[in-house]
Amino acid sequence: MALDELYQEVLLDHYKQPRNKGVLAEPDIRLELKNPFCGDEILLTLKMAEGRVAEAAFEGHGCVISQASASVMTEKIKGLRVEEVAAIADQFTHLVREGKYERPEGEEFDEIEAFAGVCEFPTRVKCAMLAWRTLLQGLKEHGGREHLHDHHAHGAEGETPNRG
Amino acid sequence: MALDELYQEVLLDHYKQPRNKGVLAEPDIRLELKNPFCGDEILLTLKMAEGRVAEAAFEGHGCVISQASASVMTEKIKGLRVEEVAAIADQFTHLVREGKYERPEGEEFDEIEAFAGVCEFPTRVKCAMLAWRTLLQGLKEHGGREHLHDHHAHGAEGETPNRG
Amino acid sequence: MIEVSKIRADFPLFAQPENRDLVYLDSAATTHRPRQVLEAIDEFYRRDNANPHRGAYRLAERATTAYESARSRVAAFIGAGRSEEVVFTRNATEAVNLVAWGWAERHVREGDEIIVTELEHHSNLVPWQMVAQRRGAKLRFLEFDQAGNLDPVQLEGLLSERSRLLAITQVSNALGTINPLRPFIDKAHAAGALVLVDGAQSVPHTAVDVRALDADFLVFSGHKMLGPLGIGVLYAKIEHLEAMEPFLFGGDMISSVGYHSSEWNDVPWKFEAGTQNVAGAVGLAAAMDYLDGIGMEAVAEHDRRLTRLAVEKLAPIDQLHLYGPMPERGPVVSFNLATIHPHDLATFLDQKGIAIRSGHHCAQVVMRKLGLAATARASFYLYNDEQDVERLVTGLLQAKDYFKKWL
Amino acid sequence: MIEVSKIRADFPLFAQPENRDLVYLDSAATTHRPRQVLEAIDEFYRRDNANPHRGAYRLAERATTAYESARSRVAAFIGAGRSEEVVFTRNATEAVNLVAWGWAERHVREGDEIIVTELEHHSNLVPWQMVAQRRGAKLRFLEFDQAGNLDPVQLEGLLSERSRLLAITQVSNALGTINPLRPFIDKAHAAGALVLVDGAQSVPHTAVDVRALDADFLVFSGHKMLGPLGIGVLYAKIEHLEAMEPFLFGGDMISSVGYHSSEWNDVPWKFEAGTQNVAGAVGLAAAMDYLDGIGMEAVAEHDRRLTRLAVEKLAPIDQLHLYGPMPERGPVVSFNLATIHPHDLATFLDQKGIAIRSGHHCAQVVMRKLGLAATARASFYLYNDEQDVERLVTGLLQAKDYFKKWL
């Protein structure tokens, strides 16, 4: 059944026991993104050292796909240089969009390949990509480039209905 | 030919020799209307006396139908009380919209009936009605009622392109 | 009573091979169209197409007649006194924005208050946030209770001489709450405030009479009531329309244009800038004919019956949480099943041919208030039947089984 | 070369009994649609209809794909670098207004100047009058000469460090003037101003490449290029889109909504509030496929040939006054015949089965400048042929005869 392609055991593992869940103190990169079409949110915090990802953590809520993807991601990118991260993100995008994937050496990619089933469920690609989009944008902003995402902030969130 | 029904001799006469063309000095009622869909314009001026139309004149440009209609109208309403004018306007509206018309007594209605052909040309109803709409609105405003037509005036017309 | 099989035969989408097995439970998002509507659109393009109001030739007259007849049809459908009270917009969202820019921008002043309910769709909330921000006005929220209901007495506490507008939905798309509008509207009017009714979820499902409601503004969308995409309606009492400024400029909305200034056309045309979606208006009129052919009472009764059945069948499912008022509600059932995320649930059900909606339903304030990120939502319309409800229930039980180890 | 009889066979409107005899010369107002476009619309509703971007089920995915593929199709058609630079609007008019509210409202300050040409359609003039009024900015006019042409050197005289925007049409719908845009755009850019190109009359008739033009904004309407009513396009360079604020709020344009404030979605979606006209976008993409199937070069050449023929045949008619540049112009021929009012002329021709436009063509500044109240206008497209021109000429001669005694 196609569903089993999507909901693989690897994802189950990460979903039930998410790695690197939480918020790093004094992070070098801190970014929150939302999936505008469904409301899923992720807060990503990273510590960088010598151009490499030293630590990564995520907080948020969402479906199996988005949570497992975030968990796997935070594991895979640790210790990698920014360019390496970008390359994996690129591979991951291809994988979940088209099912195609140039497998680099090394078994650490098994867990990434577990997301191959997503491409059969186009409405879920956004779920799989949320963490990675956040990551790429965070790195870009960290790299001194401008904000890509037009955050229109004209007030604080999380208020009570009838303040003031 | 249906065209001849529209372009009757009576209209020809009024078109070529419009009655009451001009602008009355010190009018009691002065109103300019435009046909928004074609740009035809009419400026109607009326003098009232004892609840009756004492004098009526029109200025403007437009097609045969709108000009002849204005000319006939200014003739027909002279000396009539406001209610009588409204009644004729009503009849005229029925006539040009539906071709139906309860003919009142008197041959002075011949010239109005000459507009019966308009109903076969629905796109021209607005042309025939322009003068009458202006009249009714003018009378209404004169009667102390509020402006019906929302004139949005945020500057003067007829300026040169690069003023100031 | 509605004979669903006969109705479904009118809807070509259900006859497509790829949709044969489809249980469509997302009509609150958009409906499908009967062939009568599709044919009306097609017929317009094939026979009467031209730019209305602009040509002195017969084809243009036919187009104008088609467009203005559609306006009258809409006016009749909602009980408006005159067709000039109907403005065609792109959708319900644009209709709300037209009131925000056209009316509120002129009539809401610093320190004034706008009351919205916590039940509102983003389309009837965000425009008021922006008005409040631009005008220095204050948003006040009419809160809903545990069951998802509003209380007219609470409204009294919010109303004051600063209240300019109450924005209230007739039926909530997230919880299904049916707001009995009259008491709310009367209280708002008594305080001198106008009332905008969001009819996006009510006009499709029940007879709405704007004069009986005494609503100042009513908005809705064609595509949620068997009509085409790209057409919506703003109804407004004529005196309000006349006190409004347009916010889209150009094309037919003017009566005269100079170099530096212009004059506007009469209402409602001054609000319809540029070439309008005539085919959309014609299609909407055809949808109204179709609905009236069945009878809005019958439609309402059918929706009510299915919704009651769905609530009855879903409520007993273990670990299934239903939200919103019981049992009377609009044809919308929001729920969560155990800790299965609604997306995962929707994907699972989709594999079974069942289309439900998952997410915040453009009602994040509702979600926030309920402490939820998302819900699953099934919504019904005249082409749904008991079997659809049965399939949903079966699907949910299977889903629970499938996701057992993920919980 | 275009085989018109083959093309006409694609257009069901011409096959209708009531339109058999029709010579349709008002494509500048709106065009008809080939069955390929009507079928694409129908097909969407029959097979793929759902609310895009919202559902986690396959039908919704098909709708999303249909909508976003249409966006890519449009981007390719006008040479945009990325599909995110394409915003769907209701029509060209709304697209101009989106730039006026979204960009100018933020970037035009008191004392700034906006340059528009005297050739502009009301839709590319009135929004700037209103911006000027709201922002305390000044409108400056680039004047056209006797022949109806603009002069880039005159533009230099108008440009200054206060210039923020040049709003210029590529082809005038009133006179047919074709503006060679590059020199105008380059001069505006050199002065630091952005350029909005009104492509309503050019995109349907000729290959337009926004990157070759270096246009900052381009607007056009689907219904003038064989596409459906109710769909238009704003192209904008991505950096401008990102510097713009939305002016329609609600629905899909948000990423997050709180009680008192909200955050927007990414471009272009943040400008598309509420449920969009997906069928309209799909139909527009089909129209572009149809046009590309014929080849925009062939379309342009056909229109050019017919227009040249019309000018040739009309010019010698006694007491016929042609307006606009000769002989090269867009497929639009504006004229007056003796003192016959254009309405009367249009009614007469309509009786002969010839549909022309009469009036000010939403270009009252043009009329004013020429000292006219109205003109008659014939416009051509790929379904017109030499016979149509002949019928027009014959009709005009008959009209002159008929109205002899009225002159």
Ligand SMILES: Cc1ncc(COP(=O)(O)O)c(C=O)c1O
């Ligand atoms: C040059 C030009 N610009 C803009 C428009 C406005 O197009 P729409 O009415 O589709 O918004 C038109 C069409 O009337 C036009 O000819």
Ligand SMILES: Cc1ncc(COP(=O)(O)O)c(C=O)c1O
């Ligand atoms: C209650 C309610 N209001 C407004 C809207 C907005 O409708 P549209 O997207 O057609 O503008 C919707 C539909 O999503 C709705 O359910």
